Amino acid sequence: MKLLCNPLEIAYKYQHPLHGKYAYKEAADPTLVYFKGRYFLFTSKCGGFYYSDDLVKWEFHEDRTLEIHGYAPDVSVRGEWLYFCASSYAKKCKILRSKDPFKGFELVNAPFAFWDPHLYFEGEKAYLYWGCSSKEPIHGVEMDVEKMTPKGERFDLVSADPAHHGIDDKSVYEDKRTLWQKYIALFTGSGTFVEGAFLNKIGEKYYFQYATPGTEFPTYGDAVLVGDSPKGLFTWQKHNPYSVCPGGFTQGAGHGSTFEDEFGNLWHTSSVCVCVNHNFERRLGLWPAGVDEDGLLFCNQYFADYPKEIPDGKFDARKIGPAYMLLSYKKKATALSSREGMEPQNAVDESIKTMWQAESGKKGEWLMVDLGAEKDVRAVQVNFGDWEVPKKKAPRREYGGTISQERFIDTEQPDYVYTLEVSSDGKTWQPYTGGSTKLPHKLWAANARARYVRITFESAPFGQRFTLCGLRVFGFGGGALPEQAKGTAAKRLSPTRAKFSWAAQKDATGHCIRLGIAPDKLYTSILLYDENEYTATFLDAGTRYFYAVDAFNESGITQGEVRQMEG
Numbered sequence: 001m002k003l004l005c006n007p008l009e010i011a012y013k014y015q016h017p018l019h020g021k022y023a024y025k026e027a028a029d030p031t032l033v034y035f036k037g038r039y040f041l042f043t044s045k046c047g048g049f050y051y052s053d054d055l056v057k058w059e060f061h062e063d064r065t066l067e068i069h070g071y072a073p074d075v076s077v078r079g080e081w082l083y084f085c086a087s088s089y090a091k092k093c094k095i096l097r098s099k100d101p102f103k104g105f106e107l108v109n110a111p112f113a114f115w116d117p118h119l120y121f122e123g124e125k126a127y128l129y130w131g132c133s134s135k136e137p138i139h140g141v142e143m144d145v146e147k148m149t150p151k152g153e154r155f156d157l158v159s160a161d162p163a164h165h166g167i168d169d170k171s172v173y174e175d176k177r178t179l180w181q182k183y184i185a186l187f188t189g190s191g192t193f194v195e196g197a198f199l200n201k202i203g204e205k206y207y208f209q210y211a212t213p214g215t216e217f218p219t220y221g222d223a224v225l226v227g228d229s230p231k232g233l234f235t236w237q238k239h240n241p242y243s244v245c246p247g248g249f250t251q252g253a254g255h256g257s258t259f260e261d262e263f264g265n266l267w268h269t270s271s272v273c274v275c276v277n278h279n280f281e282r283r284l285g286l287w288p289a290g291v292d293e294d295g296l297l298f299c300n301q302y303f304a305d306y307p308k309e310i311p312d313g314k315f316d317a318r319k320i321g322p323a324y325m326l327l328s329y330k331k332k333a334t335a336l337s338s339r340e341g342m343e344p345q346n347a348v349d350e351s352i353k354t355m356w357q358a359e360s361g362k363k364g365e366w367l368m369v370d371l372g373a374e375k376d377v378r379a380v381q382v383n384f385g386d387w388e389v390p391k392k393k394a395p396r397r398e399y400g401g402t403i404s405q406e407r408f409i410d411t412e413q414p415d416y417v418y419t420l421e422v423s424s425d426g427k428t429w430q431p432y433t434g435g436s437t438k439l440p441h442k443l444w445a446a447n448a449r450a451r452y453v454r455i456t457f458e459s460a461p462f463g464q465r466f467t468l469c470g471l472r473v474f475g476f477g478g479g480a481l482p483e484q485a486k487g488t489a490a491k492r493l494s495p496t497r498a499k500f501s502w503a504a505q506k507d508a509t510g511h512c513i514r515l516g517i518a519p520d521k522l523y524t525s526i527l528l529y530d531e532n533e534y535t536a537t538f539l540d541a542g543t544r545y546f547y548a549v550d551a552f553n554e555s556g557i558t559q560g561e562v563r564q565m566e567g
Contacts, residue, residue, distance in 0.1 A: 002310040003323065003445055005381055006250050007283035007352075008273055010058045011438040013046045014410040014461065016391040017278075018399050018549060023391040023410075023462070024277035025440060026363040028215065029072035029116070029196060030269045031257045035082050037066045037260065039261075040101060041269075042073040042084070043284065045123050049101065054381050055261065055310075057287065060413065061102060063364070065334040067094060068409060069400030072132075072196065072255070073119035078121040078145075087115040087132070089402075095119070095148045109148035116255075118197045119232060121145070127230045129199065129208075130155065134191035138210055141232065144455040155231055158210055160192035166496030166538040167223050167241040168192045170213035196222070196255030199230060200297075201363070202266075207297050208234045209242060211255035215282065215429060216275045218246045219538050220254035222268070224297050238517050241538055243270055243299045245285070248527035249383075250305040250471060253285055258297075263314050266290050268299045276353050277386055280405070283352075283441065288317035298523040303512065305527075307379055307443060307474055324378045325554050326350075328453070329509055332370040339465070342387070347468045350529055358466040362457070365466045367424050368454040369473060374424050375554070377448045378475040380432065382455065384416060384440040385469035405544070413438045414461035422450035429454065477554025482508040485549040485560045491541045491566030495541035500526075502560075508551040515547045 012025040027043040035042075041050040041058065048062040067073070070086030070093070077083075082095040084105055094112050096105035114130035126145040131138035137159040142151045162169035170192050196211035208225045221244030245253040256270030266289040274281040289299045298317075306322035332499035333344035337359040344367055346354040358365040371377075376475070394408040401407055420434035432453070433444040453473050457466045487503035500513055510529040514522035515536070526536055539545065548560040 001312060002054060003307055004056060004310055005307040005443040005450035006285040006305045007441040008286050009439050009441055010050050011060050011413045012440055015045060016410060018406040018409040022277060023389040024281050026281055027284055028271040028282040029255045031073060031075050032259050032269045033075055033077055034166050034259060034262055035077050040075060042075050044071045045409055065104060074117050074119055076119045076121055076361060081087055083119055085117045085119060088113055089115060090305050107298055111149050116195045116197060118199060120199045123536060124545060129197035132195035138194055138197050145292060157208060157232060157234060158194060158225060160194050164541045167221055168212050169537060170217060170538045171497060173217055198257050200258050202291050205295060206230055215271060216273060216279050217243060218251040220252040220273060222254050222256060237296060237459060239296045239298060239521060239523055242297055243268055243302050244524060244538060245304045246526055248305050249352055257544040258289055265315060274352055288320050290317035303524045303527060325473050325476060325556060326370050326472060327375050327477060327554050328369050331372060335367045336365050347471045352469050353470045355387055355467050357387055361463050361465045363458045366451055366454055366456040367468060367471060369459060369471055371451050372453045374449055376476045376500045377422060377450050377473060379443050379445040380420055380453060381383060381443045381472040383468060383470035385467045387467050389464045416460050417458040420444060422448045422455045423452040424450060426452045479555050481556050481558050482551040482553045484558050485511060485551045488549045488560060488563060490547050496539045497535060497537050498539055498565060499535045503552045504532045505551055507553060509553045512550045512552060513547060514550060515545060517543060517545060520545050
C-alpha cells in the first residue's frame, strides 16, 4: 500500500532570477513515463530529471547537458530508447535519445523550433505535436521515425473555443490580472492559451490532451479529445475537463501527462499553481486515472490534496478516496515569532498562497497548532513556502531562459531541518517524526493521540526565515459525521457557467461538489471550505449535468443526493 499526498514530494529546485530580487522554487509541465523498470519524471526548470521505483520516493539526477532552460521537456519511449525534447522559439529544438538516461543522451536531430512538444511513437511511425499560443492552434506533423525530420504536411488539432467549452474561457479572470500579466499580454495576446499537448492510445482509441486557459489560474486544467488515429480527426470527449482542481490547498491541474504504471493502472500528473513570487511559480500533482466502461477518460481528483492509500497491483481509480480527514483547518496556531502580515493562522487556512513567516531563520523558532481536543493523528504534512529568499549569483553563462525570465537553476539541494512533536496537554511533548529532508512538501505518517502539534526549526536553505504555507494535520476527529447537505441547487447562468448553492452547515468543515454527465459519472470534484455557493466556469454548452454536494468534517464524508442541474 502506497500513501500519496499532493503536492508531489520531489526536491523542487530553486530558481535565482537574473533581474528579480529573490529566489523561488519551480517545477511544472511534467512528463512521467515507466521505462526499463523505473519511473522517470522530467519537469521544466529542474536541471535534470527525477526517478523512482514506486511513485512515492523520488531521487534527482542532475544532467546539465539537457535543454534545462527549455520549458515543457517531453520524454517518450520507443523500444529500448527514451527520447527527449524541450521548447525553444530562438533555435531549432534538439531531439535526443538514450538507452540509459543516467549515462546521458545522444543527438538524433534538430528539425525546427517548437514550444510545448510531445513526441508520440506507434510502431514504425512517429508524430510530433506542439503549440503554446493564444493565437494559433496546437499543431502536429508525422516524423520520419529514424531521422526525426518532418514527413508530410503539418496538421492542426485544436484551438480554444470558449463559447462552447468553459474550460477554455479565461475572461472570468479579466478583472484580476496583475500588471505583469497585462504586460505579457502585449506580446502574447489576451486570448486563451492552448498548450501542453499529450497523446495516449488506450484500447483502440486515441486520447489527445491539451492544457487551458493559463497556468496561473485555479481552473487551469487538461481537456481531452478522442480520435481513431494519431492525426485525428479528434472530437470533444463528453466528459471534460479531464483534469481540473479549482479548489483546495493545491489549485490548478493542467499541462501534464497520462501514463501507465507497472501494473497497468493509469495515472495523470500536472502542474499546480502557486504564483506568489512569480507567475510561473508552480508545483506538481499526481492522481489516479482511468477509462470507464463507455470509453471516457477520467482523473480521480476527489479530495485531490488529501492523503490517499494506493493499493499494490491493479486497482479501480474510482474507488480511491481520502485515507484521513483534515484536523487542522483554521485551528488556533501560535508561534515563537511572526512577521507582520504573515501570522501563524496562515499556516492552517488551506491556501498554498498564504504563509506564516518567523522573524528569523535561527534555530529554535517554532509553530504550534492546537487541534481543540485530543484527536487520532495519522499524518502531518509540512509545506514550506518561499518569501524574500536571498538569491544566489552565478556566472553569466549559467543563466538561461526567455529574456524576461532568465534565471540560474540551483545545483544544490539544501536540507530543511526540523522536528515534529505532539502533546496532549501542551506541556509534555513526545517526538512524532520528521527531521532532515530536501523536500519542501513532505507528509510524515505515524499514529498518535494528540491535541497539540509543534514544529521546531533548526535550519532552512540559504539562511532564509522559516516560512510555512501549510502545516496540515490529518487523522480522525472521533465525532459524528456531518448531516447530508440540505438545500442543494445548481442552475445554469450561461451555456458554460453554473451556480451551485447549499445551506450552511455548522457540523461540516467544508463541502465537495461532484459533477458529471451522468449520475454514475461524477468525475469532476470541487473542494471548498467555508462556502455555501460556488460558480463553475468550465462547463460545456449543450451538455446535461448531474451533481452532488458532499459534506465533510474531521470524522469523514457524508455524500449528497445526486440531482440534475437546472437549465
